[in-house]
Amino acid sequence: MRTQKTVWDNPADLIRHLQPDHPVMAFAPTVLQDRARQFLAGFPGLVTYAVKSNPDETVIQNLVTAGIQGFDVASPYEIDLIGRLAPGTARHYHNPVRSRREIAHGVREGILAWSVDSGSELDKLFEQVPVSVEGQGVEISPRFKLPVPGAAYDFGSKFGATPDLAADLLRRVADRGHVASLTFHPGTQCTDPMAWESYIRVAREICYMAGVRAHRLNVGGGFPSHRLAGVAPDLPSIFTKIGDTVAECFGTDAPALVCEPGRGLCADAYALIARVKGLRDGANVFLNDGVYGNLAELPVIGNLDRIEVLTPQGRPRSGERTGRVIFGPTCDSVDRLPGELALPDDIAEDDYVIFHGAGAYSVVTNTRFNGFGAMTRATVMGFE
Structure with missing residues (x-):
């Protein structure tokens, strides 16, 4: 050969x-970088990469080269991987259930963004996670779920609070002095922009029930890749629907937006x-x-x-x-x-x-x- x-x-x-x-x-690095730039140009907020989907070091390095400045990490290993390969980028620890040892690791590494979907897990965060780190507020985002179709499979069977519980969690986060935000995930390989619309409208209701303005709204992953022959997924339509719905629901009080695509970036x-x-x-x-x-x-x-x-x-x-x-x-x-x-x-x-x-x-x-x-x-x- x-x-x-x-x-x-x-x-x-x-x-x-x-x-x-x-x-x-x-692996085609040019394809990866082009897709990253499509997200950066089209999504109306911060784009973070879900490391779990493909943690190959060349993937991380090419995403940083393309301009990605945030990563969704789900374990101490992923926290350390991004800390080594992309120092100075944002690391969002958005696995909603963690051991106390895992929480302690995240605290030592200076994690500034966490998610949660239950009262018991929020209590564990309150035990260890500071309100601020070196003058920066530490964010805790309740994750909520809805019975919304449109994805290849639904993550709500494992993670996510009901809207009522999410409102209670959001109120507790704000009362504690943490940066109060919200997050959701519409399900993997979600091709229907209406799924995001449904979640965003409920996010507004959660804020209303809690009496809390969400600092940020993380609209999750779920962005589709081109799995089936024929027309590729219409990412621009999803981006537009997200931006338009947030503007309609929140007006001038709109939270900053975050997304965390994995499959949609690397597949x-x-x-x-x-x-x-x-x-x-x-x-x-x-x-x-x-x-x-x-x-x-x-x-x-x-x-x-x-x-x-x-x-x-x-x-x-x-x-x-x-x-x-x-x-x-x-x-x-x-x-x-x-x-x-x-x-x-x-x-x-x-x-x-x-x-x-x-x-x-x-x-x-x-x-x-x-x-x-x-x-x-x-x-x-x-x-x-």
Whole structure:
């Protein structure tokens, strides 16, 4: 194999030269930076990146280069990672449930923004979190939830207070002297701008019930990536709906806005290159990656169908597409993608299946179960 190049033109170029036998995550820094600048130019507030979606150091460094100055961190590890890679940027510790040891770590690191969704967890914050750090007020944001459709799955089953409880928490935060703000998350891969509108209107009601002006309103993540073939998600419409609804509901008393996209920033900057291990009797496709590797979330959130199939020479397969069952490489029958995926009928063993938009919640889920999943990473100029 010729391996002189370190940056490939595109996945086809990589395949032609390397013909990799293990899964490869192809990363396009220009795509990531372009998406970050789209958020910075379009979202009417502070853009923070949800580190959990892809904590790769090159991702963090490219986001900082593009102008991202805030990060949503969910653990002491992520706090320290951003402290090392992006010192001086904002770190929002927005995992609503933490141990007292985790809280103490955040306090030692000077965290200035916290979230909470219960009275018991707020009591734990009050025990340790100061009202200010070096003259800067410390923010605590009650997180609330609503039964609003429009997302691939709803985070409200685990996190979020009812609006009544959120109002009580907001009042307690303000009475204690902390910076009182609000936060919500409309659910992952949310394509409907109306979901944000519904949450923002209820945020105004929570402030009214609490008798407290929220300093900031964090409208969460949920911003969609381009998972399905066809028209890409309309991020500008979501940004516009958020800005217009806040102006309508709050007027001149509007809180500052924050968002915390993860998937919406990083997913489309990656493509997963998997190889066909076999075609069982010409029907079922077995890949060298699956749900124990970089495709772990597909059974929960649904398939990525922005797929192309290339020969080992990097040429696209052009046969008529038909639905096929796809299995991963392990001996566990759970290792199967949901439903069927449309693949060209001339697909063959040793071909490559490229899943575009695979950069979120993938590189962190590889378990190496059964000894499979020896993923490598590569840099490409783009995906065309």
